[in-house]
Amino acid sequence: MRRKGINYAKYGYIFSIPFVVTFLIFSLYPILYTTVIGFTDLRGIGRTDINFLDNPFQNFQIILTNATFQKALSNTALIWIMNFIPQMLVAFLLTAWFTNRRFKVRGQGIFKVLIYMPNIITAATIALLFYSLFGYPKGPVNDVLMAFGLTDEPMNFHLQKWTARTVVAFIQFWMWYGHTMIVLIAGVLGISPTLFEAAEIDGASAPQIFFRITLPRLKTIVLYTLVTSMIGGLQMFDIPKLFLLGGPDSATLTTSVFIYNQAFSGSYLYNRAAAASMIMFVIISILSALLFFILRDRDPGRARRRARELRRIARTIDGEVSV
Amino acid sequence: MKMGMLASRNSTKAVIYIVCIFLALISIFPFWIMFMNATRSTFEIQQNSVAFWPSTFLSSNWKILVGKSFNPVTGFMNSMLVSTGATLGAVYFSSLTAYALVAYSWKLRQPFFTFIMAILMIPAQVSSIGFYQFMYRIHWTNSLWPLILPAIATPAMVFFMRQYLMATLSLEIVDSARIDGAGEFFTFNRIILPIMKPAIATQAIFSFVFSWNNLFLPLILLTDNKKYTMPIMVSLLRGDIYKTEYGSVYLGLALTVLPLFVIYFMLSKYIIAGVALGALKE
Numbered sequence: 369m370r371r372k373g374i375n376y377a378k379y380g381y382i383f384s385i386p387f388v389v390t391f392l393i394f395s396l397y398p399i400l401y402t403t404v405i406g407f408t409d410l411r412g413i414g415r416t417d418i419n420f421l422d423n424p425f426q427n428f429q430i431i432l433t434n435a436t437f438q439k440a441l442s443n444t445a446l447i448w449i450m451n452f453i454p455q456m457l458v459a460f461l462l463t464a465w466f467t468n469r470r471f472k473v474r475g476q477g478i479f480k481v482l483i484y485m486p487n488i489i490t491a492a493t494i495a496l497l498f499y500s501l502f503g504y505p506k507g508p509v510n511d512v513l514m515a516f517g518l519t520d521e522p523m524n525f526h527l528q529k530w531t532a533r534t535v536v537a538f539i540q541f542w543m544w545y546g547h548t549m550i551v552l553i554a555g556v557l558g559i560s561p562t563l564f565e566a567a568e569i570d571g572a573s574a575p576q577i578f579f580r581i582t583l584p585r586l587k588t589i590v591l592y593t594l595v596t597s598m599i600g601g602l603q604m605f606d607i608p609k610l611f612l613l614g615g616p617d618s619a620t621l622t623t624s625v626f627i628y629n630q631a632f633s634g635s636y637l638y639n640r641a642a643a644a645s646m647i648m649f650v651i652i653s654i655l656s657a658l659l660f661f662i663l664r665d666r667d668p669g670r671a672r673r674r675a676r677e678l679r680r681i682a683r684t685i686d687g688e689v690s691v
Numbered sequence: 692m693k694m695g696m697l698a699s700r701n702s703t704k705a706v707i708y709i710v711c712i713f714l715a716l717i718s719i720f721p722f723w724i725m726f727m728n729a730t731r732s733t734f735e736i737q738q739n740s741v742a743f744w745p746s747t748f749l750s751s752n753w754k755i756l757v758g759k760s761f762n763p764v765t766g767f768m769n770s771m772l773v774s775t776g777a778t779l780g781a782v783y784f785s786s787l788t789a790y791a792l793v794a795y796s797w798k799l800r801q802p803f804f805t806f807i808m809a810i811l812m813i814p815a816q817v818s819s820i821g822f823y824q825f826m827y828r829i830h831w832t833n834s835l836w837p838l839i840l841p842a843i844a845t846p847a848m849v850f851f852m853r854q855y856l857m858a859t860l861s862l863e864i865v866d867s868a869r870i871d872g873a874g875e876f877f878t879f880n881r882i883i884l885p886i887m888k889p890a891i892a893t894q895a896i897f898s899f900v901f902s903w904n905n906l907f908l909p910l911i912l913l914t915d916n917k918k919y920t921m922p923i924m925v926s927l928l929r930g931d932i933y934k935t936e937y938g939s940v941y942l943g944l945a946l947t948v949l950p951l952f953v954i955y956f957m958l959s960k961y962i963i964a965g966v967a968l969g970a971l972k973e
Binding site for chain 2: 376377378379380381382383384386387388390391394395397398399400401402403404405410414416458461462465470471473475477478479480481482483484485486488489490491492493494496497498499500501503506507508510511512542546547550551553554557596599603605606609610613624627628631632638641642645646648649652653655656659660663672674675677678679681
């Protein structure tokens with residue numbers, strides 16, 4: 369096919385240059401730089417000089433044995449679990465309902481739009497909004513609880529460790545279960561309808577169909593959701609940072625907030641923050657490797673279906689814009 | 692027998708609708724309160740923090756809000772600049788890189804793709820200390836460039852665009868353009884980009900929203916209040932100077948998300964379809 373004398377292969381390299389150069393400058397170099405800083409005594413605002421420590425692993429040792437870092441790590445895990453389990457349960461329940469052909473739930477479109485909505489709203493704004501909503505002694509949540517007689521006196525959500533953690537986990541849940549639901553529904557719609565028809569003819573019940581047919585076929589998508597949610601959860605920053613600034617008594621301090629506080633407040637311990645970042649980087653890399661294996665197998669048929677769907681969307685967008 | 696089954700199905704349906712309506716209300720409630728309280732005075736909010744209808748203090752709340760450190764116009768302009776710039780860079784160069792991966796056969800093609808898969812999930816946060824020091828050294832800490840330029844290398848978007856091109860692009864189009872004497876770069880800009888429009892549209896929405904909502908990097912880089920983006924403006928509302936100005940705080944919050952609400956309710960159908968498509972990672 370190719371005409372003689374012209375070598376097109378070089379354009380593969382040329383067109384990749386902007387990506388590669390940007391990656392080297394703005395991702396790889398900062399990662400290496402962060403690693404190096406982890407072995408130095410770099411602290412204090414405005415300093416940039418590099419002096420390696422006599423014991424190069426000192427920062428890593430200090431961070432790993434630091435009680436606050438350990439607490440931040442366990443808080444991050446705890447808040448993630450407290451948000452992920454209900455998120456999966458509710459998302460699965462809604463998926464089962466919305467895709468069940470016997471129920472034919474109406475108004476699915478509007479439910480999806482409203483349930484997904486919090487996901488695209490600025491997390492910083494949501495953190496502050498919930499801070500106000502859970503106000504004490506007067507605040508919308510307390511007012512509603514008292515109006516319905518659920519509590520006799522206002523609750524101070526901000527002052528108790530467990531209520532504070534629960535609210536942060538709830539915000540994460542509330543922002544993400546709609547997303548997970550849409551992902552799961554897409555997965556179910558990708559399952560061949562003949563499987564469901566056959567099961568129905570054989571007289572399978574709704575739970576049987578769900579656990580025997582739907583769930584096994586969603587394995588990849590569930591794994592994908594699990595791993596991406598974990599990676600996202602490890603970076604939880606906006607909500608815990610702005611909701612209660614990591615408090616009360618560090619109960620909502622996550623690793624990202626810890627790293628931020630080490631580096632950009634107090635005594636500007638860039639070296640310690642860099643060491644902590646690298647520890648997080650290792651954890652995230654292990655999770656990413658997992659994800660890599662999940663995504664490895666490709667199915668060209670599915671890619672074509674998706675492309676078709678995208679073209680349809682584009683036509684509709686064009687239609688609406690020109691109308 | 693049959694009647695019983697029907698009745699139980701109807702009661703299940705009732706439960707489904709009640710739960711769905713409840714969840715929808717939980718999505719709306721916080722934002723409703725926010726918009727209503729943005730128009731109410733501090734005194735009214737202290738009397739009763741839940742109101743279903745607006746009051747008349749919008750302009751006085753606005754005056755208090757902008758009279759202090761909150762500058763919504765500056766924040767809006769900066770966020771617009773950053774989000775638009777980052778989105779343009781991300782979609783254009785991701786498409787270009789994806790095209791390089793699909794249309795040409797070069798020796799490093801497969802290794803390069805494997806490499807992109809490997810860096811797919813590396814978050815900017817883990818390199819933030821080095822990034823900050825790097826920007827500090829080249830005096831870019833109060834510039835918007837470090838918030839825009841890194842978007843040129845967005846591995847996840849390259850991945851998405853590649854999958855799309857693999858499914859849609861026929862190399863015959865490229866070949867016939869070559870026979871007509873079109874240069875490779877011209878072919879990409881004039882023929883390939885229009886083909887990719889659907890993928891570009893959905894990815895652009897998510898890129899814009901992601902950039903608009905980003906707090907971490909702006910927070911560590913920007914110290915000059917003329918450069919603040921919207922999420923940083925939001926974090927100012929957490930400070931002591933707004934402690935008792937409940938109405939103004941709600942108004943400030945409402946302003947930061949107003950553009951998102953407009954985008955969302957105009958394009959929600961496509962955003963949700965986009966989430967579903969993005970999920971079908973192969």
